[in-house]
Amino acid sequence: MKLVAVGTVAFDSIETPFAKQEKVIGGAATYITLTASHFVDSSGLVSVVGEDFPTDFLADMKNRGINQEGLEIKMGEKSFYWSGKYHFDMNTRDTLVTDLNVLATFDPKVPASYTNAPVLLLGNLVPAVQSSVLDQFPTRPAFVVMDTMNFWMDVAWDDLMAVIKRVDVLSINDEEARQMSKEHSLVKAAKKILAMGPKYLIIKKGEHGALLFHENQVFFAPALPLEDVVDPTGAGDTFAGGFAGYLAKTQNYSFENMKRAIIVGSAMASFTCEKFGPQRLLEINQDDINARIAQFVSLVNFDIELV
Amino acid sequence: MKLVAVGTVAFDSIETPFAKQEKVIGGAATYITLTASHFVDSSGLVSVVGEDFPTDFLADMKNRGINQEGLEIKMGEKSFYWSGKYHFDMNTRDTLVTDLNVLATFDPKVPASYTNAPVLLLGNLVPAVQSSVLDQFPTRPAFVVMDTMNFWMDVAWDDLMAVIKRVDVLSINDEEARQMSKEHSLVKAAKKILAMGPKYLIIKKGEHGALLFHENQVFFAPALPLEDVVDPTGAGDTFAGGFAGYLAKTQNYSFENMKRAIIVGSAMASFTCEKFGPQRLLEINQDDINARIAQFVSLVNFDIELV
Numbered sequence: 338m339k340l341v342a343v344g345t346v347a348f349d350s351i352e353t354p355f356a357k358q359e360k361v362i363g364g365a366a367t368y369i370t371l372t373a374s375h376f377v378d379s380s381g382l383v384s385v386v387g388e389d390f391p392t393d394f395l396a397d398m399k400n401r402g403i404n405q406e407g408l409e410i411k412m413g414e415k416s417f418y419w420s421g422k423y424h425f426d427m428n429t430r431d432t433l434v435t436d437l438n439v440l441a442t443f444d445p446k447v448p449a450s451y452t453n454a455p456v457l458l459l460g461n462l463v464p465a466v467q468s469s470v471l472d473q474f475p476t477r478p479a480f481v482v483m484d485t486m487n488f489w490m491d492v493a494w495d496d497l498m499a500v501i502k503r504v505d506v507l508s509i510n511d512e513e514a515r516q517m518s519k520e521h522s523l524v525k526a527a528k529k530i531l532a533m534g535p536k537y538l539i540i541k542k543g544e545h546g547a548l549l550f551h552e553n554q555v556f557f558a559p560a561l562p563l564e565d566v567v568d569p570t571g572a573g574d575t576f577a578g579g580f581a582g583y584l585a586k587t588q589n590y591s592f593e594n595m596k597r598a599i600i601v602g603s604a605m606a607s608f609t610c611e612k613f614g615p616q617r618l619l620e621i622n623q624d625d626i627n628a629r630i631a632q633f634v635s636l637v638n639f640d641i642e643l644v
Numbered sequence: 645m646k647l648v649a650v651g652t653v654a655f656d657s658i659e660t661p662f663a664k665q666e667k668v669i670g671g672a673a674t675y676i677t678l679t680a681s682h683f684v685d686s687s688g689l690v691s692v693v694g695e696d697f698p699t700d701f702l703a704d705m706k707n708r709g710i711n712q713e714g715l716e717i718k719m720g721e722k723s724f725y726w727s728g729k730y731h732f733d734m735n736t737r738d739t740l741v742t743d744l745n746v747l748a749t750f751d752p753k754v755p756a757s758y759t760n761a762p763v764l765l766l767g768n769l770v771p772a773v774q775s776s777v778l779d780q781f782p783t784r785p786a787f788v789v790m791d792t793m794n795f796w797m798d799v800a801w802d803d804l805m806a807v808i809k810r811v812d813v814l815s816i817n818d819e820e821a822r823q824m825s826k827e828h829s830l831v832k833a834a835k836k837i838l839a840m841g842p843k844y845l846i847i848k849k850g851e852h853g854a855l856l857f858h859e860n861q862v863f864f865a866p867a868l869p870l871e872d873v874v875d876p877t878g879a880g881d882t883f884a885g886g887f888a889g890y891l892a893k894t895q896n897y898s899f900e901n902m903k904r905a906i907i908v909g910s911a912m913a914s915f916t917c918e919k920f921g922p923q924r925l926l927e928i929n930q931d932d933i934n935a936r937i938a939q940f941v942s943l944v945n946f947d948i949e950l951v
Binding site: 523542 | 734832862865870871907
């Protein structure tokens with residue numbers, strides 16, 4: 338097993354200025370593992386769903402090498418449900434409904450068969466729960482990536498500070514970075530957050546791309562300019578899944594290789610935006626991914642002599 | 645003479661969330677020519693000022709090879725004056741005062757000594773005036789770049805359409821591109837605007853970088869993530885001056901060379917943000933510029949094998 342992802346498997350109802358879909362398959366761990374399945378043959382899912390979650394979708398995931406020994410199915414209960422509405426810019430959204438359901442009592446159990454995976458992704462969960470997942474690995478995985486959100490900065494600051502000290506990469510969005518650091522400048526924000534513990538910081542800016550910070554180095558990858566963004570839900574998790582999946586495949590955690598992983602993550606995220614839910618992740622193949630990465634090369638690479 | 649710039653030379657009063665300065669030297673043509681002076685020895689300014697404009701600043705410009713035969717000084721009148729206030733994000737602003745003063749009757753005259761310049765920049769002016777400037781060149785310059793703004797889309801659409809058909813590059817910001825095309829997606833907007841006439845389109849996104857479109861090609865350059873943005877006024881004009889200055893220096897108008905020019909423009913714009921007004925453009929030297937360009941190389945360049 339190359340990669341373990343802990344996080345939500347859920348339903349989303351999504352409204353954009355152009356369309357609306359009810360109860361689409363969603364959840365961070367869904368996007369992460371489906372994306373990573375394009376890079377690693379075997380990954381492990383740690384999550385919880387209710388009995389309402391479609392077994393055929395779980396079978397599709399299993400066929401993509403996503404082990405479900407760590408997935409708890411709670412009979413008589415409902416899966417986590419989120420509903421949101423995107424603004425006209427498709428880059429910001431309002432949450433309409435959050436029904437925790439099975440997530441309210443989620444106590445993730447990492448199966449013994451998962452504990453040798455070199456790469457661990459801790460999805461956005463209660464920080465103390467993220468710590469408990471790390472505690473279940475007899476040996477810390479070689480590379481740990483975690484996500485969080487502003488809510489935990491408000492209600493669980495100390496637990497959040499405890500867990501970010503234990504990870505390699507913290508991945509958050511620009512507003513979360515500003516809230517966490519109390520700095521508007523992302524450069525200043527990154528310095529403060531790196532001083533809080535993580536070795537690397539990824540700041541996601543949605544349609545404006547992503548920044549990777551490490552010590553005094555910084556790398557930037559744009560989002561691919563798309564003709565149509567149908568649904569950006571899951572793009573950030575897809576980015577994380579592509580980033581971690583590429584690192585799990587190559588097992589090279591240098592800054593240079595992380596740049597490549599950021600580009601891979603950005604390329605994968607661009608697919609997710611093309612349809613509602615994780616649909617595109619089930620359709621694309623290696624040729625599609627390579628063609629998309631080639632688009633990134635021509636989008637940003639230049640060759641300059643000093644002037 | 646390698647480059648001619650037509651546009652404002654003015655005073656700006658600028659308020660940011662952190663500081664305030666009254667009557668700083670400003671104006672698009674000021675930023676453009678000062679920036680270009682780092683790349684070409686000789687350029688020509690076409691503009692108008694009142695008798696209030698400081699002659700020592702004009703002397704500084706002249707010392708940098710900026711010919712002022714095309715600069716009209718109207719005695720007894722006042723220079724163009726703009727005042728604005730930046731929002732907390734430093735990427736958006738409100739205009740507080742626009743006193744056209746000498747600009748109200750500006751009728752640019754291109755001196756004969758300017759008419760062999762290969763590169764012409766038409767700053768944001770009445771579209772019919774931009775056309776009249778082009779008319780004054782017996783032979784169209786090899787490369788023409790123009791700026792415009794939403795106001796002219798509202799009040800002079802037909803004149804705007806007439807002039808953009810005559811230029812190589814139209815340079816506008818993202819909101820202007822959306823207004824001009826009635827498309828939210830910048831990819832769709834670019835297709836529509838390119839169909840209106842210009843061969844190339846630059847869409848400036850402020851702190852989120854800039855896009856260059858040509859036929860089906862697209863190139864993206866980020867803005868340099870800065871620790872402190874003191875004053876972004878003039879950053880867009882500095883970008884245009886660096887872009888056009890680099891092209892005037894190299895006289896290579898290929899898409900590949902335009903990518904380099906976009907990076908040079910982005911690097912130059914990052915200096916302008918570091919102090920109020922065009923101050924940094926008077927301080928920096930070739931080593932500073934090369935060091936800044938090297939930062940862009942490490943910020944965005946990566947080397948990837950297909951996955």
